[in-house]
Amino acid sequence: MKRFAVVGHLAVTSGTFSLNDLPGSGGRMDVLCRSVNSSFFLSHDLRRDVECYLILCGEPGPEKTVLFRGAGVRHLSPDERSSAALIKKALSIPCGDEFRESTPGVYVRRGGLSRLLAEIPFAVLDEAGEDVRAAPDLPENYLLSDHHNFTAEEEASIAGYPRYSVGPRSLHADHTITVLLNEMDRRES
């Protein structure tokens, strides 16, 4: 299983955001929607061996985590509005301490990064990390940030984690996932 977790620093935790204004009313929810797209879509196929965790840290709080599982996800189209609609639905159901399924393959629970870090051994995608092309072996699980850098508190919680880079330019989270999956595809083929 490959896992990507993206921290949405401003991403709202309520399902009341507008599908017509993902950047504004969603707290840059568009970044997370594109990360879902990058995690799963192949041409005329879905990557069933991927999970994508969206860590929503915005208003009104407290933090929630939305999980897309490639193995079971349905009703997901490539456009941003499609994944946004599934996130909106997940944020509209009662949120408990354990993952609860809101639509097929999409889940939501309370808690954010610290909880996820206690469960899954992540590597961090970071421009200063080791080039993924040069790494002898690649981890399965990766943590990324949205358009904001990790906060000081987040950085403290991931100090010492292995760090990888996908190249010489600083890319958006979704583009980083695409490049990384291409490297993994090549190693598996």
Next chain:
Amino acid sequence: MKRFAVVGHLAVTSGTFSLNDLPGSGGRMDVLCRSVNSSFFLSHDLRRDVECYLILCGEPGPEKTVLFRGAGVRHLSPDERSSAALIKKALSIPCGDEFRESTPGVYVRRGGLSRLLAEIPFAVLDEAGEDVRAAPDLPENYLLSDHHNFTAEEEASIAGYPRYSVGPRSLHADHTITVLLNEMDRRES
């Protein structure tokens, strides 16, 4: 200059499509919007050395080409709706035989693939092509198709063109652009 041209086989040529339904009312305009995103966006920066041509072949016709120039584009945000709004605006102004600027850095003209092929020497992105990582030199200009394969007529018009692949899996057009730009970034760094 790097150039990407994406054929939108169903993409509408009228500015009356709904920003709330890019896949349906826009004729999979979402694919083209994501290709614009992939062509230009870096983290907190834009690729000023890229041009992106969108070839709109859908209803009501006749074909139009919308051009985004990185050197001059403004008002472009990463979300699909942002590029869609600029496309909608381009499709709403009178369309002539030469490129006319609709908003800063965005242009529209009559004509489609055959006209563009007569002007720019493109390579074709194709799963059966030469691996971009193995190619001694990479071309500057690339032609891609949307979610549909090139038609028989289009294939006839690009017969003999150099063909390149970005890896073992068949990817969406926007993901292909992202992987290709990563390879170009690495060669330039």
